[in-house]
Amino acid sequence: MPRKRIYELARELGMSTRDLILALEKLGMPGMSAFHMVSEEEAEVIRGLIAEQKAAEAKAAPEAEKPKPKGQPRPPVVAVLGHIDHGKTTLLDRIRRTHVATEEAGGITQSIGAYQAEVDGKLITFIDTPGHRAFTAMRARGAKATDIAILVVAADDGVMAQTLEALDHIKAAGVPMIVAINKIDKPEARPDVVMQQLANLGYVPEDWGGNTIMIPISALTGQGVQDLLEMILLVAEMEGIYGDPEGELEAIIIESHLDPAKGPVATAIVKNGTLRERDVVVAGTAWGRIRALLDHQGKRIPSAGPGTPVQILGLSDVPPPGEKLERVQSPKEAEELVEKRLEEERARKLAPRPRPSLAELLATAQKKSLVLIIKAQTMGALEAVKLELGTIQAEGVELEVLHAGVGQISESDVLLAATETQGQPLILGFGVKVDPKAQALADQKGIPIRTYDIIYDLALDVERALKRLLGPEIREVKVGEAEVLKTFNISGVGRVAGCLVRSGKVVRGGKVRVLRNGQEVFSGEIASLKRFAEDVREVPQGYECGLRIRDFDDVREGDVIEVYVLEEVPV
Ligand code: GDP
Secondary structure, three states: OOEEEHHHHHHHHOOOHHHHHHHHHHOOOOOOOOOOEEEHHHHHHHHHHHHHHHHHHHHHOOOOOOOOOOOEEOOOEEEEEEOOOOOHHHHHHHHHHHHOOOOOOOOOOOOOOEEEEEEOOEEEEEEOOOOHHHHHHOOHHHOOOOOEEEEEEEOOOOOOHHHHHHHHHHHHHOOOEEEEEEOOOOOOOOHHHHHHHHHHOOOOEHHHOOOEEEEEOOOOOOOOHHHHHHHHHHHHHHHOOEEOOOOOOEEEEEEEEEEOOOEEEEEEEEEEOOEEOOOEEEEOOEEEEOOEEEOOOOOEEOEEOOOEEEEEEOOOOOOOOOOEEEEEOOHHHHHHHHHHHHHHHHHHHHOOOOOOOHHHHHHOOOOOEEEEEEEEOOHHHHHHHHHHHHOOOOOOOEEEEEEEEEOOEOHHHHHHHHOOOOOEEEEEEEOOOEOHHHHHHHHHHOOOEEEEOOHHHHHHHHHHHHHHHHOOOEEEEEEEEEEEEEEEEEOOOEEEEEEEEEEEEEEOOOEEEEEEOOEEEEEEEEEEEEEOOEEOOEEEOOOEEEEEEOOEOOOOOOOEEEEEEEEEOOO
């Protein structure tokens, strides 16, 4: 029995897939997707119903008006993501070779960061810097360059660390995804294994009744690539990707560099409106009157409309990817805007930067949810952190994990955090280091990064931070008292006090007051708490423990340590 997909049926009926799905919904068949399979009998029923509906509509309102989206369909902008060596570059090169009409002899043009492919008479704009770092950089500041993401997974290798990262980046961007299962020409290719792995992650292939589009391809031989391209056009149609050439200019920088001969050169993707030569534009702190616009083949063009990548000459500086390109009325207006931004930047740099506690840092945040990016050394450690965070509860605030991965904290993590607009982003590292470039970027964007070596410290800090987000008053409550029996100097760590808990309990992360002969000599907090060699959460009365006080190495035998915890004052 031949079976058909809804989009094939739509083509046959001479209507758009979107319209067919909407019509079916009206006819009491909601929840259809473009890829839903129907039997020939079902298709026949649908044909009949649609014909009836069309007849009825024609009778009732011969010129029934459909609400028209503004503008017209424009080329979708597509980015390619995936694990290293899974074939992103090969795929982009192949499409470029087979679907970009070259005018030059030899056909080699320099890449401007994106190109336009022609498929069945329609255009698709591909961003040719593959990878999720570039993808996320291009959607910083709320604007997103990309409409559709292609996730490349090699059929011989399966889902890998960067595949998982890419999935989280795509999810956070909220753009539709097509999975290209690549390298199916290889004898050891196992596309079914890839499908199963993705299904286990919640991305169920549409062939199995899910919503994730997966296309088997070989970027090397070209097998399946045409299907992939057609699917991109279909998804674009389903999404209703529109642009209005007459509308307000909306353009995003995707690539930029300093050319020794041409000066600053930037590529922007125009998403709406039309960019023209001689326009005065501002991107971040770069501005200029456009001297020339070049298309993806390096050809000079007078203007660029929606969905088009375009190289811009004439800027004063090199704007970073992700920056919005704005049009202003005059050079004077541009200069004023840039001066204001530079002023803000200077003020930010000059502001004194003490290192506040996480809770203090977030106390001023307006957001009521904490959005985490967690990095740990191993999958096991990552699971442990997630489990520990799962035990934290604070009513009225939410804890969301945007991305959890293995490895050091990278620029890509900071970029992902920077795109968060709903909640307060926070990057947590457990037993991992921070890439210095990531730290610099985080400082610049005001994203807090905290790293821990002890899981309880991490959980405690997050708990406190959450409470601070709620903003109640916090007071100190005494929970116990310990006496210092002995002290040890541990090189590289500091002085550790061997104590006996006299009353109550000593708790990790607790606040302390150190009393010597009844006089307070120091107040601060517990930096570490151990029983024997083990890190522990608390030690009750009658037991011995080793504790270190943060920034205090003068603890002595006979000192009394009073321990406090911070408690919320109910409002
Ligand atoms: P990227 O790191 O994701 O950009 O991966 P590349 O495009 O550089 O591909 C990595 C390697 O896989 C190269 O040696 C490619 O020739 C090879 N490769 C890519 N696609 C295919 C494919 O479909 N089949 C086979 N057999 N090899 C492929």
